[in-house]
Amino acid sequence: MASGVADARRIDPKNLHMTLRFIGGVEEDEAEEIDIALRSIGAPSFSLYLEGVGCFQSRERVHQIWAGAEKEQALAI
DSSP states (O other): OGGGSTTOOOOOGGGOOOOSOOOOOOOHHHHHHHHHHHHTOOOOOOOOOEEEEEEEEOSSOEEEEEEEEOOOGGGOO
16 A cells, blocks of 8 residues: 555554544543443444545645445444
8 A cells, every 4th residue: 555655654454443433632531431431342343345545635745545434234323
């Protein structure tokens, strides 16, 4: 992926993630409570099909590359 974008850095695959909802800036104690609550949620694995790619960028550079997920009723929250 990095070969097609100037100055791109590869990310270790173990650090790839899917953001379901961005919480924003929180105090450290609140972040710990959120972490504990989220770790207590059990969820089965699922398949995900990607659909479309794009990027977030400023005039100077690309900040993030994203891939969209195909809508699937089973993933509805």
